Amino acid sequence: MKQTKKSETEQLILEAAKKVFIEKGYAGARMQAIADEAQINKAMLHYYYRSKEALFTQILESAVATMSGQILPALQAKGTVMEKLELLVTNYIDTITQNPYIPMFVLNELAQNRLNFQESLMAKMATNDSVEEFMKQIMKEQKAGVLRPIGPHHLMLTVMSLIAFPFIAKPIFTGVMKIPEFMYAQMMEERKQLVMEIIKKSFLK
């Protein structure tokens, strides 16, 4: 007998595909490289996943799930805008620290709009209106005088910038500026507090 849900091989393939796709992007990824990484042969890849596209779709969706899995629950929690953001910032940085390449991967595929990725994401957003709800809450707190009257988009974009970009820019720090990994990890940890300070000082009245 094999498995509870996914066969071990299937898991190996997913792990390998994740690594190769994230490292090289869709076009740069080679099925052979994935097979090698998973220590199986190419025929097995197609036995489990019909095509490169099919495999890629899985990886992309799991990456999106990882990201939105941290963002949406925070927005849905109860509390003030700032309380929600506190949750979001901490969760996001913790999660992405484990998978630093996810933001770059997702945004890159989004930019190239492979397999109509944009539309498929839009569909998911539409069925979940927590983002829209959050925007309304922002405007409400602005009217109540808690938040400064700055476009909600600016607030969201600012938060996203402050937490996502550091991971996208990681190669600049560890590669070009030769800052060691552990120090970068420490910076990310410090960032949780710093980002919230920045947000509060900038958007709270």
Added chain:
Amino acid sequence: MKQTKKSETEQLILEAAKKVFIEKGYAGARMQAIADEAQINKAMLHYYYRSKEALFTQILESAVATMSGQILPALQAKGTVMEKLELLVTNYIDTITQNPYIPMFVLNELAQNRLNFQESLMAKMATNDSVEEFMKQIMKEQKAGVLRPIGPHHLMLTVMSLIAFPFIAKPIFTGVMKIPEFMYAQMMEERKQLVMEIIKKSFLK
């Protein structure tokens, strides 16, 4: 005979290559696509630029030049840290508004470290110590009590995040959230002021 600097064809090729490489990335770019875009045939590409790599190198370097051409002069100008940042933020946003895909392109290639891009960038940084000088100036102003005592890296990372990420995330806004182009452009314009407000409130004492 030829003309002053670059033949018209050469320019056409560079324009076409820039477009295709930035749109599709190195691995996804096709020499045929570049040729089509430049309305010449494939052999001409190799006549002017030996290989895909050679062509790519040119594009990448011009992209880096565009970016550092806005950053370094601002850091070298005279004035306080905040005055320099003001210059940097304005110049950067203006320039990248004209070429919104450059940050994504550069950071992506940096992440994949194609053609030892990281090392070649490091070499360029070493010959130009304006970044290091700027970091020292930050620390000086911190000791003088003008700036809050936060690691200089955090300040730089924060500034970079606030100005670069909005362009990287552009597809989310225009593609997924269906915000029209002109409104996005307007946001970027507003951002110049907002970013400086954020920086000042967060890092000035």
Added chain:
DNA sequence: TTTTGGTTTAACCATTTGGTTGCAATAAAT
């Protein structure tokens, strides 16, 4: 006019790549 040297084109080439097929070996389920 002839030569020269940059420019252009179409046909061609070698390799890579995603994907397939047939077959054998093994394990599991009926």
Added chain:
DNA sequence: ATTTATTGCAACCAAATGGTTAAACCAAAA
């Protein structure tokens, strides 16, 4: 025992892709 699903391998295929070549074109220099 017999069917059924899984694993493994090697050869193969068609299409795509980066790159080459040889010959033609054309403007200016000699």
